C-alpha cells in the first residue's frame with residue numbers, strides 16, 4: 170500500500186504551512202535549511218538574496234504526534250524599487266495567504282525596527298494565522314539578555330503569541346521554536362510523500378546555486394543585476410550530466426566583470442557553482458555558463474516571466 174495514504178496514518182497526524190517572513194538578511198533561509206537539515210535555500214551575507222518563495226518539507230512520522238510541516242522561505246520584505254521587487258513581495262503575500270503559522274524573524278543584533286522590518290510587520294497585520302517572533306542571531310550578542318528591549322519594541326507593533334531567541338546558524342533555540350510551531354498546526358494528512366523535501370524542479374535549485382556563487386564572488390550591484398536561467402539540463406548515459414546556464418546582466422560593464430580578464434572570473438564562478446551543483450545533485454555535472462546583457466530586465470515583465478518571476 171502507498172505509505173503516503175492517509176489511511177495508513179495515525180489519526181492525530183498534523184500538517185500545515187509555516188511562512189518564514191521578515192526583513193532582508195535576518196536569516197530566514199538559514200532557518201529553513203536548519204529545520205530541514207540540508208542546504209535547500211541559498212544564503213548570503215548580503216540582503217535580498219532570496220527572490221522566490223522556496224518550499225521545504227519536513228516530515229516526521231515517528232514523532233508524537235507525527236507531522237508534516239511545509240515551510241515557505243520568502244524574499245526579505247522591501248519597499249519595491251523594481252518590478253522584480255513587486256513579484257518578490259507577491260511571493261511573500263502568497264506565502265502568508267497559505268500559512269497556518271507565520272514565523273517573523275528579526276535580527277537580534279539590530280537594536281531598532283528598520284524600514285524594511287516595519288514593512289514586513291505591516292504585511293503581518295492582516296495575517297489571520299498564528300504569529301511567532303523569532304529573534305535570530307543571538308549567538309552574535311554578548312549576552313542573550315541584550316535582546317530583551319527589542320522584544321518590547323516588536324510587541325508594541327504586533328501581539329505575537331510567542332517570542333523566542335534563536336540562532337539559525339548554530340541551532341540554539343530552534344528545537345523549541347519547532348515545538349511552538351507544532352502546537353499551532355492543525356491535525357491533517359500529509360500533502361507530500363514522506364521522503365519529498367521540496368517541490369521545485371532541479372533546474373530551480375541549479376540556477377539558485379549559480380546565483381549564490383555570484384553573491385559570494387562579486388560585489389556591489391552585480392549580484393542584484395543578475396538572473397540565472399538553466400537553458401539545458403541533460404542527463405546522459407555513461408557521461409556527466411550536461412547543464413548550460415545563461416547569466417543575464419543589465420549592462421555590458423557587468424558582463425565584463427563577470428567574465429573577467431581572459432575569462433578568469435567566469436572560470437572561477439563556474440568551478441564554484443559546479444561544486445555546489447554536484448553536492449546538491451549528488452552526481453557529477455559538466456557546467457557551461459554563458460553571460461548575456463538584457464538592459465533593465467528587472468523592470469520588464471517579459472524578461473521577468475522568462476526568468477521565472479511571477
Ligand SMILES: Nc1nc2c(ncn2[C@@H]2O[C@H](COP(=O)(O)OP(=O)(O)OP(=O)(O)O)[C@@H](O)[C@H]2O)c(=O)[nH]1
Nearest residue numbers: 193194195196197198199214217218219245337338
Ligand atoms: N551570527 C549569525 N548569523 C546568521 C544567523 N542566521 C543567519 N545568519 C547570517 O545572516 C546572513 C543572511 O542569512 P540569510 O539566511 O541569507 O538571510 P535571509 O533572511 O534569508 O535573507 P534574504 O533572502 O536576503 O531576505 C548570512 O550571512 C547568514 O550566515 C545566526 O543565527 N547568527
Ligand SMILES: [Mg+2]
Nearest residue numbers: 197198218219
Ligand atoms: Mg533568504
